[in-house]
Amino acid sequence: MVNRMILNETSYFGKGAIKEIVSEFKQRNFQKALVITDKELIKFGVATKVISLLDTAKISYEVYDGIVPNPTIQVVKEGVVAFKKAEADCIIAIGGGSPIDTAKAVGIIVANPEFEDVLSLExxxxxxxxxxxxxxxxxxxxxxxxxxxNYVITDEVNHRKFVCVDPHDIPIVAFVDSDMMMGMPESLAAATGMDAMTHAIEGFITKGAWELTDMLHIKAIELIGRSLRDSVAGNQIGREEMALGQYIAGMGFSNVGLGLVHGMAHPLSAWYNIPHGVACASLLPTVMAFNKDYTGEKYREIARALRLKDAEILPLNVVREAAITAISQLSKEVGIPSTISELGVKAADIPAIAEDAFRDVCTPGNPREASVSEIIDLYQSLL
Structure with a gap:
């Protein structure tokens, strides 16, 4: 079997890493950037940390700040127009998944205009x-x-999210700077942190997992497990460790895929505009329980990474339950709702949502196959 790994060309890590953006821009002979971000990041001075560096270095740029949570087809189309109008030759994406995902879609469409309808990128x-x-x-x-x-776009007309997987979309440089993450409120740190834990666990047990990605995911679980609480509390070291842990998880799952948690989370966000990380976190322990008998010794390795007592010697069925309980407790401690009814999910919508989850591109990667009726049962168990 042939396994493929695709990663950034260059990445910078650590406090102050964004200062390298000027040298990277100039060394690559870029002339003008379109900065893609959102209004809140500008309002609260987060994006301006980067923009001020551009100003000082006299780098030419224009800003598109029309990004919304769970970015839509229309947002992408507006970004394409903004890029062309700016006559830019590169994109600087500042933000969480929404601005960066939008930047990927914009960048792909500008380079491949035959996909300007956006939907055909699915x-x-x-x-x-x-x-x-x-x-x-x-x-x-x-x-x-x-x-x-990967990137995810929302089709508002049909109440669905669709995932795009394209080796051509990966950013050429990443600047993973904990200073840029210190402005996160506790709720956002918790939601995105549990999203990262979901990436690590699903990537570890997905059908496509192999030794190299297993190594990455286990280290990510270890880092996230020990740093998420501190990150949510606003501790800089915790946020720096989380920044690294989530990146390492991304290195893995990007190359092997995810599973049913993400398959079920995407329609929840599309139907109710639930933050993606919250949707994933609310589902993760239940789906872990659904999968447990199809994961071999992997839950023992998760338990070891989480430093659970006696993980090495506990019977397999016991250590599996211990790993699930530990993830559930972590989620609870950082304030994630334990039921989807708390997120506004309506019982009457579940059959249609389950159909969307069954068709989601992430669902086939799950270690245990799930029917529509089983997905309905999983949703209903969380009401």
Missing amino acids: GTAATKNPSVPILAVPTTSGTAAEVTI
Whole structure:
């Protein structure tokens, strides 16, 4: 079997890493950037940390700040127009998954205009050209959008999210700077952090997992497990460790896929605009329980990474339950709702939502196959 790994060309890590953006821009002979971000990041001075560096270095740029949570087809189309109007030759994406995912879609469409309808990018579209160069600056510790070949767009008309998987979309440079993440409120740190934990666990047990990605996911689980609480509390070291942990998880899952948690989370966000990380976290323990008998010794390895007592010697069925309980407790401690009814999910919608989850591109990667009726049962158990 042949396994493929695709990663960033260059990444910078640590406090102050964004200062390298000027040298990267100039060394690559870029002339003008379109900065893609959102109004809140500008309002609260997060994006301006990067913009001020551009101003000082006299780098030419224009800003598109029309990004919304769970970015839509229309947002992407507006971004394409903004890029062309700016006559830019690169994109600087500042934010969490929404700005960076939008930047990927914009960059791909500018380089491959035959996909300008956006919808045709779903799945593994046969794009011919690499994206417009993207320099990515994450401001959350969770999505790993800066290192993955995936992005997610919302089709508002049909109440669905669709996943795009394209090696051509990966940012050429990432700047993973904990200073950029210190502005996250506790709720966002918790949601994105549990999204990262979901990436690590699903990537570890997905059907496509192999030794190299297993190594990455286990280290990510260890880092996230020990640092998420501190990150949520606003501790800088915790946020720096989370920034690294979520990036490492992204290195793995981007190359092997995810599973049913993400398959079920995407329609929840599309139907109710639930933050993606919250949707994932609310589902994770239940789906872990659903999968447990199809994972071999992997839950023992998760338990070891979480430093659970006697993980080495406990019977397999016991250590599996201990790993699930530990994840459930972590989620509870950082304030994630334990039921989806708390998120506004309506019982009457579940059959249609389950159909969307069954068709989601992430669902086939799950270690245990799930029917529509089983997905309905899982949703209903969380009401």
